[in-house]
Amino acid sequence: MTGYFLQAFIYLVAAVIAVPLAKRFGLGSVLGYLIAGVVIGPVVGLVGEEASVIQHFAEFGVVMMLFVVGLELEPKMLWAMRHRLMGLGGLQVVLTAAAVMAIALYFEVQWTIALTIGLVFTLSSTAIVLQTFNEKGLGKTDGGRSAFSVLLFQDIAVIPMLAFIPLLALPELVDKAQQLASTAAQQHQEVSLVAGLPGWAYALVITGAIALLVVGGHYLSRPLFRFVASSGLREIFTATALMLVIGIAAMMSLVGLSPALGAFLAGVVLANSEFRHELESSIEPFKGLLLGLFFITVGAGVNFAWLWQELGVIVLMTLGLMLLKVLVLLLLSLLFKIRKSDRWLFALSLAQAGEFGFVLVSYSVQNNVLPTDLAQTLLLVVALSMFLTPGLFIAFEKLILPRYRAAPDAREADIIEEQGPVIIAGVGRFGQVVNRLLTANGVNTVVLDHQISQVDILRSINVKSYFGDATRPDLLHTAGIEEASLLVVSMDNPESATELVKYVKHTYPQVKILARAFDRGHAYMLRRAGADFIQKETLLSALELGADAMKCLGFHPFHVEQQKNTFKRIEKRSSDILYQAWCDDSSGERFDNNYRKLFIELEETIKTAMTRDRSDKHSNSERGWTPPPKGYEEVLEGDEPIDPAAAKADITP
Amino acid sequence: MSTTHKRVLLLLAHPSQHRSEVNIPLFNAAKAIDGVTAVDLYGEYPTFDIDIECEQQRLIEHDIVIFQFPLYWYSTPAILKEWQDLVLEYGFAYGTDGTVLKGKTFFCAVSAGGKEDAYQAQGYNHFTVRQLLAPLEQTASLTGMHYLAPLVLFGARTAIEDDFMARHIGQWQRLLKALVEDRVNVHLTAKLDCLNHHLDTIIERER
Numbered sequence: 115m116t117g118y119f120l121q122a123f124i125y126l127v128a129a130v131i132a133v134p135l136a137k138r139f140g141l142g143s144v145l146g147y148l149i150a151g152v153v154i155g156p157v158v159g160l161v162g163e164e165a166s167v168i169q170h171f172a173e174f175g176v177v178m179m180l181f182v183v184g185l186e187l188e189p190k191m192l193w194a195m196r197h198r199l200m201g202l203g204g205l206q207v208v209l210t211a212a213a214v215m216a217i218a219l220y221f222e223v224q225w226t227i228a229l230t231i232g233l234v235f236t237l238s239s240t241a242i243v244l245q246t247f248n249e250k251g252l253g254k255t256d257g258g259r260s261a262f263s264v265l266l267f268q269d270i271a272v273i274p275m276l277a278f279i280p281l282l283a284l285p286e287l288v289d290k291a292q293q294l295a296s297t298a299a300q301q302h303q304e305v306s307l308v309a310g311l312p313g314w315a316y317a318l319v320i321t322g323a324i325a326l327l328v329v330g331g332h333y334l335s336r337p338l339f340r341f342v343a344s345s346g347l348r349e350i351f352t353a354t355a356l357m358l359v360i361g362i363a364a365m366m367s368l369v370g371l372s373p374a375l376g377a378f379l380a381g382v383v384l385a386n387s388e389f390r391h392e393l394e395s396s397i398e399p400f401k402g403l404l405l406g407l408f409f410i411t412v413g414a415g416v417n418f419a420w421l422w423q424e425l426g427v428i429v430l431m432t433l434g435l436m437l438l439k440v441l442v443l444l445l446l447s448l449l450f451k452i453r454k455s456d457r458w459l460f461a462l463s464l465a466q467a468g469e470f471g472f473v474l475v476s477y478s479v480q481n482n483v484l485p486t487d488l489a490q491t492l493l494l495v496v497a498l499s500m501f502l503t504p505g506l507f508i509a510f511e512k513l514i515l516p517r518y519r520a521a522p523d524a525r526e527a528d529i530i531e532e533q534g535p536v537i538i539a540g541v542g543r544f545g546q547v548v549n550r551l552l553t554a555n556g557v558n559t560v561v562l563d564h565q566i567s568q569v570d571i572l573r574s575i576n577v578k579s580y581f582g583d584a585t586r587p588d589l590l591h592t593a594g595i596e597e598a599s600l601l602v603v604s605m606d607n608p609e610s611a612t613e614l615v616k617y618v619k620h621t622y623p624q625v626k627i628l629a630r631a632f633d634r635g636h637a638y639m640l641r642r643a644g645a646d647f648i649q650k651e652t653l654l655s656a657l658e659l660g661a662d663a664m665k666c667l668g669f670h671p672f673h674v675e676q677q678k679n680t681f682k683r684i685e686k687r688s689s690d691i692l693y694q695a696w697c698d699d700s701s702g703e704r705f706d707n708n709y710r711k712l713f714i715e716l717e718e719t720i721k722t723a724m725t726r727d728r729s730d731k732h733s734n735s736e737r738g739w740t741p742p743p744k745g746y747e748e749v750l751e752g753d754e755p756i757d758p759a760a761a762k763a764d765i766t767p
Numbered sequence: 768m769s770t771t772h773k774r775v776l777l778l779l780a781h782p783s784q785h786r787s788e789v790n791i792p793l794f795n796a797a798k799a800i801d802g803v804t805a806v807d808l809y810g811e812y813p814t815f816d817i818d819i820e821c822e823q824q825r826l827i828e829h830d831i832v833i834f835q836f837p838l839y840w841y842s843t844p845a846i847l848k849e850w851q852d853l854v855l856e857y858g859f860a861y862g863t864d865g866t867v868l869k870g871k872t873f874f875c876a877v878s879a880g881g882k883e884d885a886y887q888a889q890g891y892n893h894f895t896v897r898q899l900l901a902p903l904e905q906t907a908s909l910t911g912m913h914y915l916a917p918l919v920l921f922g923a924r925t926a927i928e929d930d931f932m933a934r935h936i937g938q939w940q941r942l943l944k945a946l947v948e949d950r951v952n953v954h955l956t957a958k959l960d961c962l963n964h965h966l967d968t969i970i971e972r973e974r
Contacts, residue, residue, distance in 0.1 A: 743862075746857065
């Protein structure tokens with residue numbers, strides 16, 4: 115037991131120190147994990163043998179990652195970007211793999227190995243690139259979008275690759291492995307449902323499993339999640355999400371299919387579900403930690419002796435690979451008319467090999483496709499190219515962007531930047547109206563509510579809404595708070611609304627917050643928490659009803675409208691003063707209740723303002739369609755024309 | 768060459784800006800000129816709740832006042848009338864102590880659907896734009912402001928198709944610059960129907 119604790123502690127310490135440092139130096143978290151692994155593995159030697167065992171376990175992070183990738187891929191969205199996805203992504207994968215394979219064949223590498231190397235190197239690092247795009251705000255540019263399509267295609271292409279690679283197994287490696295396996299198998303029998311089945315039955319089992327996955331995911335998961343959600347226990351929901359992913363992985367392994375493929379399919383099936391964001395945020399931390407662990411084990415597995423021994427080859431291969439990838443991408447950017455700085459962004463951002471390369475390499479070794487020595491070299495090339503990526507981004511910003519900025523485009527206005535979604539937290543009676551107004555005007559909203567019954571009702575009338583507690587940071591994250599343009603806080607519970615405003619203002623200061631206040635006191639709390647726009651939930655409707663009352667009493671409707679406006683204006687003007695007083699009172703618990711005094715003063719101000727217009731006298735303070743005083747025209751008649759030229763002008767209207 | 772620069776207050780009244788083809792480009796072109804304060808009245812007062820105090824302060828702070836609007840039923844859109852009714856108070860704009868506007872300059876920059884020959888005694892609109900805007904001219908006179916003939920974009924519905932937006936924007940910016948630099952001869956505009964074809968005459972000392 116102590117041993118496990120110690121190991122877990124070492125891994126965690128390494129990650130906790132290295133990852134924030136790497137981020138601070140602009141290297142990204144993936145490199146942080148790799149460096150952490152290198153330090154605790156080859157450099158210090160704290161971990162060794164067990165790293166490869168842990169790596170098997172950590173590969174489950176990849177399964178989770180594909181589940182999350184699937185969740186984010188609504189079939190509709192996939193369809194909308196099909197041209198770029200298939201064209202750019204497909205050509206990039208095929209051309210790069212073919213070019214790498216050709217070069218490998220030139221160096222007289224066996225064709226199965228050459229093909230595997232091509233597949234490994236064609237992938238780029240989704241984790242590094244998307245994270246850097248987010249940090250630098252490049253995701254919405256043409257280059258950024260094209261790069262995303264390619265990454266997405268690669269992520270999907272990994273799945274057939276994982277299925278395909280075992281077919282390339284080398285006979286001599288298989289023999290060796292079987293000897294080892296037969297000894298291991300005696301203690302440790304791998305469970306399989308399909309071991310002795312004939313071909314047709316095997317095909318039947320696989321089809322059945324996939325059908326079960328799709329149909330079950332679509333029809334059974336909802337009642338299950340609804341049942342769990344109605345219990346209101348968050349950890350049980352997390353358990354359900356984990357159960358789902360692990361269950362799918364188990365089922366896929368049982369029938370001899372890739373667990374990653376199953377998880378991806380399940381993700382796509384659930385992408386339209388109201389539980390999507392909640393699922394994603396439940397899985398996200400596990401995925402992140404396991405992937406992190408995976409990268410650490412990769413780093414720990416780096417063979418330094420090998421690196422020094424083969425330094426020249428590895429460096430040459432890395433530089434050659436990156437150059438090749440850039441050339442292929444530049445060619446594609448010509449074909450797909452990606453222009454100017456976008457072209458360079460597209461080409462440079464995808465020049466590295468990626469984390470799926472690690473997965474493919476270790477998977478290939480397990481399946482006896484690659485010899486271990488070559489795998490070592492490939493891993494080092496992949497890692498080195500990832501290490502160099504932040505440098506490429508810096509080069510793009512410092513060298514390439516200024517050149518295109520100096521020569522401004524002849525085009526007129528730029529295309530309006532796509533607006534981020536509006537997140538609406540809480541869609542009870544209040545949030546619903548906000549959402550209806552926004553969606554009717556074509557605004558993209560993400561609607562969250564923690565009451566599943568509410569979400570059910572909205573879904574039944576075709577309002578896209580998601581189950582989940584918006585006060586949870588991870589759920590906000592998966593709902594897209596980073597790119598959101600606005601957050602509407604319209605939940606029932608005043609305390610959690612204030613908490614949410616405080617958290618979001620602090621963590622994402624760029625997001626504008628519009629909040630519903632329960633009453634005056636709550637409005638002040640929201641204001642102190644940093645909300646940008648606040649509406650008291652009852653003020654305006656109460657004013658309307660008050661206005662109706664005045665009309666019933668015989669006041670002229672237009673006059674009532676003016677009085678209502680005056681009331682609103684004074685209320686707004688004095689709210690600053692009252693807010694200050696409230697801040698003083700509530701923090702210092704002062705004895706003289708300054709706030710109450712000011713409130714009474716406000717009531718007086720409103721009363722005077724309302725009655726002011728009723729006086730018959732003409733005074734300077736009286737405003738709005740005030741007639742001039744009686745007898746004023748006698749003075750005007752005595753006036754000379756002020757501009758003789760204008761007065762003499764020959765105008766006869 | 769005079770070094771004292773005039774401050775221009777441009778009040779735009781356009782209630783459906785998402786459909787605007789000429790007024791918004793003109794408004795944006797004006798914003799780009801130093802010395803012009805551009806105010807979107809419908810934008811600031813969507814419920815017509817005009818802040819009299821603020822609007823009067825704006826008038827005090829500027830030397831030249833321009834109404835920019837599409838001609839609606841031979842007059843201004845509603846908010847400009849509301850603005851006059853509320854802001855040009857007795858004792859501020861006219862009456863015994865109402866001398867705040869005295870000596871300032873005023874004119875209208877208008878877009879009109881009809882062609883120039885429609886706004887003639889012989890045309891189907893029977894009056895020139897200047898004649899139709901006589902109430903504003905008289906308001907200027909009563910408040911002691913110099914009145915300039917209006918600058919009119921005729922045939923505004925097809926301005927883009929007929930390709931004369933660029934020229935009109937050019938004229939508009941040229942006039943605004945001349946106003947800021949105090950190079951417009953107000954008296955020469957007294958007899959004009961509109962400023963359109965007379966910029967060469969009324970603008971002095973052009974570089």
